[in-house]
Amino acid sequence: MTPAVTTPHTPSRPLRIGMVGYGFMGAAHSHAWRTAHRFFDLPQTPVLRTLAGRTESSLVAAAERYGFERTTTRWQDLVEDPEIDVIDICTPGDTHFEIAMAALAAGKHVLCEKPLANSVEESVEMAAAATEASSRGVRSICGFSYRRTPALAYARQLVAEGAVGEIRQVRAQYLQDWLSDADAPMTWRLDKDKAGSGALGDIGAHIIDLAQWISGQEITTVSGTLETVVPTRPAAGTAQGLGGTGDTSGERHQVTVDDVALFTARFASGALGSFEATRMAQGRKNAMRVEINGSAGSIAFDFERMNELEIYDATAPAGRQGFTRVLTTEPEHPYAAAWWPTGHGLGYEHTFTHEIADLVRAIGEGTDPSPSFEEALQVQHVLAAVEASSADGSSWQKIDPPSPTSQESTR
Ligand code: SOE
Numbered sequence: 001m002t003p004a005v006t007t008p009h010t011p012s013r014p015l016r017i018g019m020v021g022y023g024f025m026g027a028a029h030s031h032a033w034r035t036a037h038r039f040f041d042l043p044q045t046p047v048l049r050t051l052a053g054r055t056e057s058s059l060v061a062a063a064e065r066y067g068f069e070r071t072t073t074r075w076q077d078l079v080e081d082p083e084i085d086v087i088d089i090c091t092p093g094d095t096h097f098e099i100a101m102a103a104l105a106a107g108k109h110v111l112c113e114k115p116l117a118n119s120v121e122e123s124v125e126m127a128a129a130a131t132e133a134s135s136r137g138v139r140s141i142c143g144f145s146y147r148r149t150p151a152l153a154y155a156r157q158l159v160a161e162g163a164v165g166e167i168r169q170v171r172a173q174y175l176q177d178w179l180s181d182a183d184a185p186m187t188w189r190l191d192k193d194k195a196g197s198g199a200l201g202d203i204g205a206h207i208i209d210l211a212q213w214i215s216g217q218e219i220t221t222v223s224g225t226l227e228t229v230v231p232t233r234p235a236a237g238t239a240q241g242l243g244g245t246g247d248t249s250g251e252r253h254q255v256t257v258d259d260v261a262l263f264t265a266r267f268a269s270g271a272l273g274s275f276e277a278t279r280m281a282q283g284r285k286n287a288m289r290v291e292i293n294g295s296a297g298s299i300a301f302d303f304e305r306m307n308e309l310e311i312y313d314a315t316a317p318a319g320r321q322g323f324t325r326v327l328t329t330e331p332e333h334p335y336a337a338a339w340w341p342t343g344h345g346l347g348y349e350h351t352f353t354h355e356i357a358d359l360v361r362a363i364g365e366g367t368d369p370s371p372s373f374e375e376a377l378q379v380q381h382v383l384a385a386v387e388a389s390s391a392d393g394s395s396w397q398k399i400d401p402p403s404p405t406s407q408e409s410t411r
Contacts, residue, residue: 012044015044015047015363018087021090021091025113030066032353037360039338039353039357049069050068050084052071052072052074053073056071078103079106085108085363087099091113092188093117094195094196096122097122100129100130109359110138110141112126112140114144115201115376139359139368143352143355145355146288147210150328150333151328152290159216159299164293164295165296168272171289172208172211172289173288173289175288180279202279204386206288207290208275209371211265218267218268219268219273220266220398221398222389223396223397224387227259227262232254261275286304289302298312306348308327308328329342385400
């Protein structure tokens with residue numbers, strides 16, 4: 001009987017990770033950092049070095065749960081630590097700018113959760129800093145993780161191959177219902193100073209990024225309406241990991257962001273888009289849907305059935321036309337070969353593992369991963385234009401001309 005391995009495993013070429021924040025995204029990212037190199041051949045092995053957060057007691061508990069070696073209540077320690085290679089920003093949007101700018105200046109690779117920041121102004125500076133840092137071999141990526149859903153990455157391939165022909169319409173929805181209860185407590189996601197916006201930036205950002213990425217086209221104009229359905233909410237108690245402050249005074253706090261975002265869009269080719277982001281859609285838990293209608297067919301996706309892609313081929317013989325349900329678990333589908341036999345399916349957490357595997361590979365190869373901060377800036381421009389439109393009677397708003405490099409991105 002050979003004894004179990006007792007010597008501590010020293011990973012090959014460790015990639016030392018510092019993470020700021022340990023809520024929902026901290027949990028998802030930590031899982032991905034622990035998992036990616038065990039399913040993908042990567043040039044370096046991530047090591048969870050230091051977790052940074054504000055509250056010592058819950059920080060230490062999270063570090064133990066996630067597997068970090070150390071903790072600090074100063075995120076600046078990660079920037080100053082020569083034994084940290086990557087800084088992963090899993091905090092609310094009001095902190096992204098300060099942390100990312102310091103990390104890039106210090107030569108740390110950066111993974112920044114979406115949306116990139118709470119304003120276009122901050123995003124412009126972050127994108128410029130990331131471009132400059134790239135010349136020093138520093139890599140950065142924004143956490144639009146849904147791009148790494150096999151079905152959606154496959155949808156992009158199909159569109160690029162002409163499977164739907166000329167795109168005429170894009171229909172994107174992101175439907176959740178966790179704020180449907182008017183007495184659901186206040187969280188940072190409902191505070192404009194913290195989150196920047198509500199459903200628009202939190203989940204609308206995902207469908208804006210996906211619509212542009214899958215279609216290969218940027219949005220050029222928008223017309224939208226933002227609505228706050230529930231204007232006040234009870235003070236945050238110990239809300240389930242949503243940043244509750246522990247205050248149970250019974251008073252109600254002002255909600256300063258949108259609950260619902262509805263907007264139409266025009267794409268560079270002239271194609272029309274319709275977008276809906278809401279956290280009030282009773283019964284819809286994480287129904288992030290994208291449908292593209294073209295001259296030769298359609299594709300349709302719903303994240304609540306994330307291992308399936310529906311494909312309609314309008315060029316098939318009339319008697320055989322209909323949406324085909326493709327299980328995107330074949331080895332030919334993006335990322336699928338790394339996992340299970342066909343039909344066994346993947347989950348939400350796999351999109352983060354794919355995102356981090358691609359980041360680690362890019363760091364090793366010396367290439368810039370996507371979505372870049374420049375691409376995330378384009379999303380920020382669209383978010384700002386929707387807000388401007390809603391404030392101006394839903395007037396059509398042009399998206400500020402994208403910077404030249406965003407034209408070369410993966411669009
Ligand atoms: C909102 O509830 C949310 O947590 C988003 O912030 C995430 O980006 C999305 O992946 C899941 O839903």
